[in-house]
Amino acid sequence: MLRCLDIRDVLIIDRLSLDLGPGLNVLTGETGAGKSILLDALGFVLGWRGRAELVRQGATQGEVTAVFDLPAGHAAQAVLAEAGIEAGDDLILRRVNAADGRKTAWVNDRRVSGEVLRDLSDTLVELHGQQDDRGLLNPRGHRALLDAYAGLDLAPLRAAWAAQRAARAELAEAEAALARAAAEEDFLRHAVAELDRLDPRPGEDEALDARRRMMQGAGRIREDVARALAALSDEGAEGRMRDALRWLDGAADRAEGRLDAPMEALNRALIELGEAQAGVERALEALDFDPAELERVEERLFAIRALARKHGVLPDDLGSFAEGLRTRLAAIDGGAAGMARLGKALAEAEAAYAAEAARVTAARQAAARRLDAAMAAELVPLKMERAVFATEVTAGEPGPEGVDAVTFTVATNPGAPAGPLNRIASGGELSRFLLALKVCLTGESPGLTLIFDEIDRGVGGATADAVGRRLKALAQGAQVLVVTHSPQVAAFGARHWRVEKRVAGGQTLSSVTGLDAAERVEEIARMLAGDTVTEAARAAARALLAG
Numbered sequence: 001m002l003r004c005l006d007i008r009d010v011l012i013i014d015r016l017s018l019d020l021g022p023g024l025n026v027l028t029g030e031t032g033a034g035k036s037i038l039l040d041a042l043g044f045v046l047g048w049r050g051r052a053e054l055v056r057q058g059a060t061q062g063e064v065t066a067v068f069d070l071p072a073g074h075a076a077q078a079v080l081a082e083a084g085i086e087a088g089d090d091l092i093l094r095r096v097n098a099a100d101g102r103k104t105a106w107v108n109d110r111r112v113s114g115e116v117l118r119d120l121s122d123t124l125v126e127l128h129g130q131q132d133d134r135g136l137l138n139p140r141g142h143r144a145l146l147d148a149y150a151g152l153d154l155a156p157l158r159a160a161w162a163a164q165r166a167a168r169a170e171l172a173e174a175e176a177a178l179a180r181a182a183a184e185e186d187f188l189r190h191a192v193a194e195l196d197r198l199d200p201r202p203g204e205d206e207a208l209d210a211r212r213r214m215m216q217g218a219g220r221i222r223e224d225v226a227r228a229l230a231a232l233s234d235e236g237a238e239g240r241m242r243d244a245l246r247w248l249d250g251a252a253d254r255a256e257g258r259l260d261a262p263m264e265a266l267n268r269a270l271i272e273l274g275e276a277q278a279g280v281e282r283a284l285e286a287l288d289f290d291p292a293e294l295e296r297v298e299e300r301l302f303a304i305r306a307l308a309r310k311h312g313v314l315p316d317d318l319g320s321f322a323e324g325l326r327t328r329l330a331a332i333d334g335g336a337a338g339m340a341r342l343g344k345a346l347a348e349a350e351a352a353y354a355a356e357a358a359r360v361t362a363a364r365q366a367a368a369r370r371l372d373a374a375m376a377a378e379l380v381p382l383k384m385e386r387a388v389f390a391t392e393v394t395a396g397e398p399g400p401e402g403v404d405a406v407t408f409t410v411a412t413n414p415g416a417p418a419g420p421l422n423r424i425a426s427g428g429e430l431s432r433f434l435l436a437l438k439v440c441l442t443g444e445s446p447g448l449t450l451i452f453d454e455i456d457r458g459v460g461g462a463t464a465d466a467v468g469r470r471l472k473a474l475a476q477g478a479q480v481l482v483v484t485h486s487p488q489v490a491a492f493g494a495r496h497w498r499v500e501k502r503v504a505g506g507q508t509l510s511s512v513t514g515l516d517a518a519e520r521v522e523e524i525a526r527m528l529a530g531d532t533v534t535e536a537a538r539a540a541a542r543a544l545l546a547g
Helices: 035-045 076-083 116-122 140-149 154-181 185-198 204-232 237-252 261-284 291-311 315-333 335-379 428-445 459-473 517-531 535-546
Strands: 001-008 013-018 024-026 061-070 090-098 102-107 111-113 125-129 388-399 402-411 448-452 480-485 495-504 508-515
Touching: 001 315, 013 035, 013 508, 024 035, 035 061, 035 090, 035 125, 035 448, 035 480, 061 140, 076 116, 090 111, 102 116, 116 261, 140 388, 140 428, 154 185, 154 315, 185 204, 185 291, 185 315, 185 448, 204 261, 204 291, 204 315, 204 495, 237 261, 291 315, 335 388, 335 402, 335 428, 388 428, 402 428, 428 459, 459 480, 495 517, 517 535
Parallel strands: 024 480, 024 495, 125 448, 448 480
Antiparallel strands: 001 013, 001 061, 061 090, 090 102, 102 111, 388 402, 495 508
16 A cells, blocks of 8 residues: 655655555546646656656756555565565655656665566556556456456466477477488498497507507618627627637647737627627517518508598597497487477477466456456446446467467447457546456455546546446555546545645645545535535535535
8 A cells, every 4th residue: 555655856846745545545636736747756656657857847856755555465575575675564665866867766775776666566556547558458468467357377377388398499409400410321320330440449549659660660770780780790790709719729829828818808708799699689589570560550540540630530539439420320310219209298298288278268268257247247337337348368379378368348339349448438438447347356456556547537427426436445445546537536535635736936836735524525616616616516515525
């Protein structure tokens, strides 16, 4: 419930504080007195899009504060929790419009965006008028209104829609992947066969390269080692040394011992030379290799490196690359089974969505019949017993909210064609249709402050009296704020304010005055009689107030 609206320096309002209460609150006044400015100010603090500039001429900023009672379990508390704002018994909204156009908002002294204000406003206030585009006249919102009236829980339907979309996306992705794989099937099979024949192993490239370099090095040094062995053999150093020892031995008897030491040295040298020769022979044997082996190593090494270059991977990664190709081939080979499985899952998801959508459609159709019956009963006291209201539930675009389109239609006279609510009804008729519809739907939106902006325009007499009675009934246990020019409607108000203009200091300003019992008589008499209030008008006003 809106408890207080405080306005500072907005348009032609300098200072205004309006204390509201439950039940039917009535605002009256001459045309142009500023009643619509009050609604503009309320819309501003609620984040609605309206006039671009609201600052009163000569002021540095305009400011509006609205205080709402917030009972436990109110829908606004979920919005506050989402925004990280602590909720209490009071909800205080404040918004400032600077002279340079900047707008700043606070909720319970926490700075917030306009989006948060609008989310809160959806749980706090509904505005209805003959040009209303936020609520009952907007066909895009009729389905949601019918769902609320029916008490429908759409969570299972939304879940079924999400599951269907996920299954369809998974199947489409699998089909695309299979198509891509099938387009390169020949390449995949050739590449896998080629890799399987070669069967490269991690680390094999490095091992083959080391073996190849070793064998190539052996070929280059073996000739020198063989020459060295020849130089040490009987044809080389060993033979010469043995010849020298033999010649010295033949001369030793005549040398009187002078050759003994050299001959001993030669014998030791022959022993060392033999060891050297044996070592060189062993080395030469180790350098022996099969030239065919070098050829085989080189062929495999070159084949591995060529295949790695062909596929743009490192030689050691050929194994994992081959495994990836095999996986893609397996997807092709098992594609039919996989597609069948995904297709079955999609069919099941579609069937589940269709069943849930059918359940919701049936619930909407039943609720539409109940709403039409309630509207027929509600239109009678509004002097529209010949009009026909119908809730059309037709096939719509499938989505998370179902497969239905919902439109409120009316036929104002028997036999007349039915059409959309905002195109068929005249001004006065539209007012009554909107009021009747809101009376029927109000139980589904508890905690809202309902505002009717001149919804009684174009009606008078007994019809205006009927409108006033329905507004009073709607306000029982709720809060309704009505801007009206109808004395019959104003007479049903539990609280009554008069909006009027005054000129102060060369400026035109608007003010709002709460009326007591005597002042209400004068105001309603003025609404009945015009500028000159007669005793007859006062008597008529008292009669209206007496009910």
